[in-house]
Amino acid sequence: MSVLVNKDTKVLIQGLGKTGRFHTDNAFAYGTNMVGAVHPSRAGETESFSGDTDHSGVQGRADRYAAELPIFRSVVEAADATGANASVVYVPPPFAADAIMEAGEAGIPLIICITEGIPVADMVIAKRYLADRDVRLVGPNCPGVITPQECKIGIMPGYIHTPGKIGVISRSGTLTYEAVHQLTLSGLGQTTAIGIGGDPVNGTNFVDCLSLFNGDPETEGVIMIGEIGGTAEEEAAEWIKANMTKPVAGFIAGTSAPPGKRMGHAGAIISGRKGTAEAKIEALEAAGVVVAPTPSDMGTAMSEAMRAANS
Amino acid sequence: MKIHEYQAKALMKDAGIPVPAGVMVTTPDEASAAAATLVAETGNPVVVVKSQIHAGGRGKGRFIEYPELGGVSVVLDGIEGGVEATRAKVAQLASEMLGSTLVTVQTGPEGKTVNRLYIEQGIDIATELYLSVLLDRSTSRNIVMASTEGGTEIEVVAEETPDKILREEIDPAFGLRDFQAARISYALGFKGAAVRSGMKFLKTLTQAAVDLDADMVEINPLVVATDGTVMALDGKMSFEENALFRHPDIVALRDPSEEDPAEATAKEYGLSFIKLDGTIGCMVNGAGLAMATMDIIKYVGGEPANFLDVGGGADKDQIVAAFKIITADPNVRGIFVNIFGGIMRCDTIAEGVVAAVHEVGLEVPLVVRLEGTNVELGKQIINESGLNVVSAEDMKDGAVKIVELSK
Numbered sequence: 001m002s003v004l005v006n007k008d009t010k011v012l013i014q015g016l017g018k019t020g021r022f023h024t025d026n027a028f029a030y031g032t033n034m035v036g037a038v039h040p041s042r043a044g045e046t047e048s049f050s051g052d053t054d055h056s057g058v059q060g061r062a063d064r065y066a067a068e069l070p071i072f073r074s075v076v077e078a079a080d081a082t083g084a085n086a087s088v089v090y091v092p093p094p095f096a097a098d099a100i101m102e103a104g105e106a107g108i109p110l111i112i113c114i115t116e117g118i119p120v121a122d123m124v125i126a127k128r129y130l131a132d133r134d135v136r137l138v139g140p141n142c143p144g145v146i147t148p149q150e151c152k153i154g155i156m157p158g159y160i161h162t163p164g165k166i167g168v169i170s171r172s173g174t175l176t177y178e179a180v181h182q183l184t185l186s187g188l189g190q191t192t193a194i195g196i197g198g199d200p201v202n203g204t205n206f207v208d209c210l211s212l213f214n215g216d217p218e219t220e221g222v223i224m225i226g227e228i229g230g231t232a233e234e235e236a237a238e239w240i241k242a243n244m245t246k247p248v249a250g251f252i253a254g255t256s257a258p259p260g261k262r263m264g265h266a267g268a269i270i271s272g273r274k275g276t277a278e279a280k281i282e283a284l285e286a287a288g289v290v291v292a293p294t295p296s297d298m299g300t301a302m303s304e305a306m307r308a309a310n311s
Numbered sequence: 312m313k314i315h316e317y318q319a320k321a322l323m324k325d326a327g328i329p330v331p332a333g334v335m336v337t338t339p340d341e342a343s344a345a346a347a348t349l350v351a352e353t354g355n356p357v358v359v360v361k362s363q364i365h366a367g368g369r370g371k372g373r374f375i376e377y378p379e380l381g382g383v384s385v386v387l388d389g390i391e392g393g394v395e396a397t398r399a400k401v402a403q404l405a406s407e408m409l410g411s412t413l414v415t416v417q418t419g420p421e422g423k424t425v426n427r428l429y430i431e432q433g434i435d436i437a438t439e440l441y442l443s444v445l446l447d448r449s450t451s452r453n454i455v456m457a458s459t460e461g462g463t464e465i466e467v468v469a470e471e472t473p474d475k476i477l478r479e480e481i482d483p484a485f486g487l488r489d490f491q492a493a494r495i496s497y498a499l500g501f502k503g504a505a506v507r508s509g510m511k512f513l514k515t516l517t518q519a520a521v522d523l524d525a526d527m528v529e530i531n532p533l534v535v536a537t538d539g540t541v542m543a544l545d546g547k548m549s550f551e552e553n554a555l556f557r558h559p560d561i562v563a564l565r566d567p568s569e570e571d572p573a574e575a576t577a578k579e580y581g582l583s584f585i586k587l588d589g590t591i592g593c594m595v596n597g598a599g600l601a602m603a604t605m606d607i608i609k610y611v612g613g614e615p616a617n618f619l620d621v622g623g624g625a626d627k628d629q630i631v632a633a634f635k636i637i638t639a640d641p642n643v644r645g646i647f648v649n650i651f652g653g654i655m656r657c658d659t660i661a662e663g664v665v666a667a668v669h670e671v672g673l674e675v676p677l678v679v680r681l682e683g684t685n686v687e688l689g690k691q692i693i694n695e696s697g698l699n700v701v702s703a704e705d706m707k708d709g710a711v712k713i714v715e716l717s718k
């Protein structure tokens with residue numbers, strides 16, 4: 001078991017430009033079941049992919065892969081023809097919100113948007129549009145979602161992951177890799193790693209992911225990586241206190257960040273007295289989360305949380 | 312992106328939102344002429360001289376050069392002395408304010424140089440109210456925040472008298488509806504003609520915020536003029552960077568003198584850079600990791616000199632540019648490069664670092680921590696470069712080493 005994606009996930013790609021192509025190639029190498037692409041002006045064509053298999057991905061495959069990815073003119077047509085149950089969006093920022101809404105209208109149950117730089121107002125509209133539909137958006141501005149050796153959707157390096165027992169949730173890309181790497185080294189591994197993204201308006205939040213991992217029998221613990229800005233971590237802390245049955249570790253980036261400055265991510269900003277790292281750490285610790293004092297201690301914080309839960 | 316008050320008011324006026332008449336000036340002569348024009352046009356002998364800087368708290372702020380002088384001055388001299396008295400006083404204030412340094416609660420102790428003034432018509436104020444439109448991140452919707460406690464910082468009101476703040480959520484599919492605008496108007500105590508004026512004000516303002524991709528509009532104070540017109544006496548607007556591509560007219564309002572030159576250079580190279588006060592320069596890939604790198608430097612006893620995210624696909628030129636920006640800061644006594652290669656390969660970074668050191672020179676200690684894609688190749692490039700670079704095992708090891716070396 002795992003959450004959101006597994007070996008049965010059939011993935012569409014929206015936005016087959018240079019970046020989209022590059023990461024689709026990596027997904028094929030990893031063994032992700034890519035089933036189609038959406039590109040209005042190239043409908044009816046196929047896109048060829050081939051190369052060396054990434055053996056850190058889906059096991060038991062030949063050393064080389066070769067695939068012809070069919071291209072459709074709309075998400076509805078692509079979904080009908082392929083039975084896709086997930087879509088990954090690499091569409092450029094001005095058009096990305098529309099791509100998300102199109103996937104939502106087609107009823108794709110899992111929409112993962114990698115694109116960074118989507119106008120907030122567009123995401124407010126897109127999120128409102130999806131609210132009436134039975135679909136889930138992950139991101140935008142995120143590395144994606146991976147279940148090691150089953151399905152990799154997004155831009156994360158596959159080989160640092162290893163199947164295991166920890167669910168990973170993060171607002172940051174490279175910090176997720178840092179946590180995953182430490183979990184791999186410590187032997188805990190990951191069930192699924194979810195990048196929820198660094199934007200102020202995102203589809204899936206910490207609470208959604210905590211709830212998913214809480215219900216996943218294979219996940220034995222969760223690490224959540226937050227940062228300054230907003231109150232999503234505080235809301236997660238409340239939820240953990242009331243509902244979580246599994247040990248949780250955490251890390252919050254931005255204890256040294258000055259107020260009023262946007263630290264790279266659109267959502268990473270301390271506004272007035274809101275969104276400080278201190279408030280988030282305090283809330284998480286009050287909910288029993290083991291918060292790593294530095295990003296180098298995320299793996300050990302997780303081990304500590306596991307030990308404390310089992311003693 | 313921030314803009315000045317006079318620019319925000321021009322945008323509001325264009326959108327149909329009542330604002331006092333005013334003129335932006337950069338010299339005492341212009342200020343004097345603007346005052347005369349305003350008095351002639353409005354028939355009101357009172358004008359206000361307002362410093363234009365990208366920071367709040369101007370009214371209570373004081374000039375370093377003129378400790379008695381505030382950032383906003385109401386000129387009453389014309390009531391008895393006529394327009395010539397107004398002109399003389401405005402010119403005198405302008406000559407003192409322009410080029411001087413205003414310190415407010417938001418500028419930091421070094422203050423900001425005032426290069427522009429806004430000369431504005433005086434308005435009779437009965438009550439000062441507060442209004443803002445901003446994103447509520449927990450609901451992913453815009454909200455209107457309104458309060459009868461205008462003239463005070465809203466954070467203070469929120470802490471001391473939270474029940475005096477009304478929040479009205481805007482459904483993006485429908486916009487602010489009449490009944491909602493009415494509810495806010497009643498809560499603000501509007502009566503008679505002011506109710507209608509207030510509702511129109513609210514609907515126009517919330518729509519303008521969406522149309523202009525403003526991530527924050529704050530009107531503090533909002534006032535009711537004697538004829539019942541609801542008016543923005545102050546206006547602050549900032550715009551969402553991600554949406555600027557569709558607003559070239561707003562991009563044109565950027566005031567480069569308000570921006571840190573190093574931050575502006577970084578932006579040209581596609582780097583995300585923020586200058587800080589410490590001594591350890593940082594170069595990192597990824598915003599979260601860049602923040603966490605600053606944190607760990609502080610944790611082990613150092614102070615970061617900057618936030619710098621080179622992004623997920625930096626090339627050699629960007630890394631050289633990043634190095635130049637870091638080393639241009641005279642406070643920097645050591646540099647920590649912290650990379651977790653994903654799409655970005657460690658060998659690319661290593662080559663960039665070596666090239667940068669050859670081009671820019673290296674007069675301070677450099678610690679490099681590489682992990683992830685092609686890490687061995689990256690380490691090899693660094694080791695064989697002959698440069699005086701210290702390798703780190705992990706983030707904490709790197710932070711400890713650079714803090715130690717830069718003492």
